[in-house]
Amino acid sequence: MHQTLAVARRELAGYFYSPVAYVVGALFLLASGLWFFYRIFIPGNEASLRPLFEAMAYIMVFATPLLTMRLVSDEIRSGTIETLMTSPVTDAAVVTGKFLGVMAFYLVLLAGTVVFLAIMAVYGQPDLGVAATGYLGMVLLGAAYLSVGLFASTLTPHQLVAAIVGTAILAIFAIMMQVLVANAGEPWNYLAAKLNAMTYFRDFSRGMFDTRGVVFFLTATGLFLFLSVKTLESRRWR
Amino acid sequence: MIEVENLTKWYGPVCAVDNISFRVEKGMIVGFLGPNGAGKSTTMKILTCYMPATSGRASVAGYDVLSDSMNVRRNIGYMPESVPLYPEMRVRELLMFRAALRDIPRRQRRSAVDRVAERCWLSRPEDMMRRRVGELSRGYRQRVGLAEVLLHNPPVLVLDEPTIGLDPAQIRAMRELIRDLGAEHTVILSSHILAQVEQTCNHLIIIASGRIAAAGAPAELRQRVVGPSRIIAELRGAEEATLVETIRALPGVRDVQPSTSDGWTRLAVGGDQQVDLRTEVSALAAARGWQLRELRREVGSLEDFFVQITYEQNVRWMERMTKSA
Structure with missing residues (x-):
């Protein structure tokens, strides 16, 4: 437990040293800020962050793999993986620690968008319950996306490859499935609907707490963390 | 302290370690000597639980590297060849992180870090512990690497090429430090330079092409490993x-x-x-x-013997390359 937290703390601190994290953070906040001011913050509009949450969910397809790409790839490239894996720490603790570290940074980024809610509250009465479920949805979606990115990072010593693979996997679940839902014939469109991350997320952004979504995102998180542990373990056997 | 029996490691079609066996007793400073690619690092990686052997067994401090990996790791301090460190961290920060990974209780971490800093001459100059690892010279990085290894005061130290890339003064300092460490720890270090291990170690294992070519105390080896007169x-x-x-x-x-x-x-x-x-x-x-x-x-010297086996390994290697090409 100590060790997991030590890894998490190091990763979180690492983001504050890393220019990539600042750039990703700035771009994310800029994009969501622009969206907020040009699409939502308009007189006569509904005082709701719902459209913003959807936009953020799409931005995350590209932003989260940039945050996770260095997690394991960089350790493999620089060789620090060797000292890490010969320390008395289980591979699961390493993966969990890294996941918690990037999750913490993600929450910091997300906290930055609370400003929009505050501005909205000055001029109108946004439904705080809806906003809360929206944020819960963002946290669940983030956990799943970050675990996918972390998994991609365990596959290769190259950060860029990790980012591309991560984005590709996320794009399948967040974008391609939507396309399939609309275009594929039976029964594929039904299957695609079950695997479409955005279906589940939309419920949250509309203020609906749906356990199916909770189960979907948590299962995905668990699955990809498990796969990360396995790929990390498999490095020993190669 | 360390027992290795019939250890073999294949990397795909290449045999890196070929059925080696040896024992290391408590308090020995063992020099693993061999040309590049002889299988020194591979053996060390197996001993430190970084990778498993293809066959054979190895145990450290009485624990098997495969079935009791966590206990082996607790009893070993391993410095890999390239001394990988996190360049963005500060020296103290890095050592504190390592101490936490080593499961040293929170209250003892600071004193453990101060102890190893003193031991590896990192306490001077004043600001040394606040410097970023990425800005350090090779010699200082090596010291940080060694300090990391000593944090939990392990009975066994495994150092892969601890003197590579150092200048002559640093090599001498490192050698003296390792000799000092030998009083409390069992040390295995590797090198491809005979003169260096000879002065530091009280036991040599000469390894080439994944096999042990000769082993013994340096003086004894000198006697035994004479070529034809x-x-x-x-x-x-x-x-x-x-x-x-x-x-x-x-x-x-x-x-x-x-x-x-x-x-x-x-x-x-x-x-x-x-x-x-x-x-x-x-x-x-x-x-x-x-x-x-x-x-x-x-009289054929140990140097001649070492050069000879190095040469033979290179010849075998060339043969394999031409065969596969």
Whole structure:
């Protein structure tokens, strides 16, 4: 437990040293800020962050793999993986620690968008319950996306490859499935609907707490963390 | 402290470690000596639980590396060859992180870090512990790497090429430090430079092409690992062919290589290992009335032996390359 937290703390601190994290953070906040001011913050509009949450969910397809790409790839490239894996720490603790570290940074980024809610509250009465479920949805979606990115990072010593693979996997679940839902014939469109991350997320952004979504995102998180542990373990056997 | 039995490691079709066995007792400083690619690092990686062996077993401090990996890792301090560190962290921060990974209780971490900093000369200059690892020179990085390894005061230290990339003064300092550490720890270090391990270690394991070529205390190895003896004699007074013929007839002579210049014939006489042919040759020269201007014995040294096995490994390697190409 100590060790997991030590890894998490190091990763979180690492983001504050890393220019990539600042750039990703700035771009994310800029994009969501622009969206907020040009699409939502308009007189006569509904005082709701719902459209913003959807936009953020799409931005995350590209932003989260940039945050996770260095997690394991960089350790493999620089060789620090060797000292890490010969320390008395289980591979699961390493993966969990890294996941918690990037999750913490993600929450910091997300906290930055609370400003929009505050501005909205000055001029109108946004439904705080809806906003809360929206944020819960963002946290669940983030956990799943970050675990996918972390998994991609365990596959290769190259950060860029990790980012591309991560984005590709996320794009399948967040974008391609939507396309399939609309275009594929039976029964594929039904299957695609079950695997479409955005279906589940939309419920949250509309203020609906749906356990199916909770189960979907948590299962995905668990699955990809498990796969990360396995790929990390498999490095020993190669 | 360390037991290795019939350890073998294949990387795909390449055999890196070929059925090696050895024991390391408590308090020994063992030098793993071998040319590059001999299998030193691979053996160390297996001992430190970074990767499993293909077959055979190894145990450290009584724990098996495969079935009791966590206990092995607790009892070992391992410094990999390239001394990988996180460049963005500050020295103290890095050591504190490592201490936490090593599961040192929170309250003892600071004192553990101060202890190893003192030990590895990181406490001076004043701001050393606040510097970023990425800005350090090679020598200081090496010290940080060694400090990391000592944090949890492990009974066994495994150091892969601890002196590589250091300048002569740093090499000497590192050597002295390792020798000091030998008082409390069992140390295995690797090197491909004979002179370095010879001065530090009290036990040498010479390894080439994944096999142990020789092992023992340096002095003992020097005695044992002598190549065939060889005497050099410069003579005058007979035809080259006659000289060669006569010398070759002596008991214990294996081969004679003559070369003649200015009327003197220089003979390089190879003999069996324990034979000293000097008395026979001088007696022969006196009896036949030859003039003798030089007579000396050359004993194959440990260096010769090491160069020889290195050379043989390279030849084998080249053969394999040409075969696969």
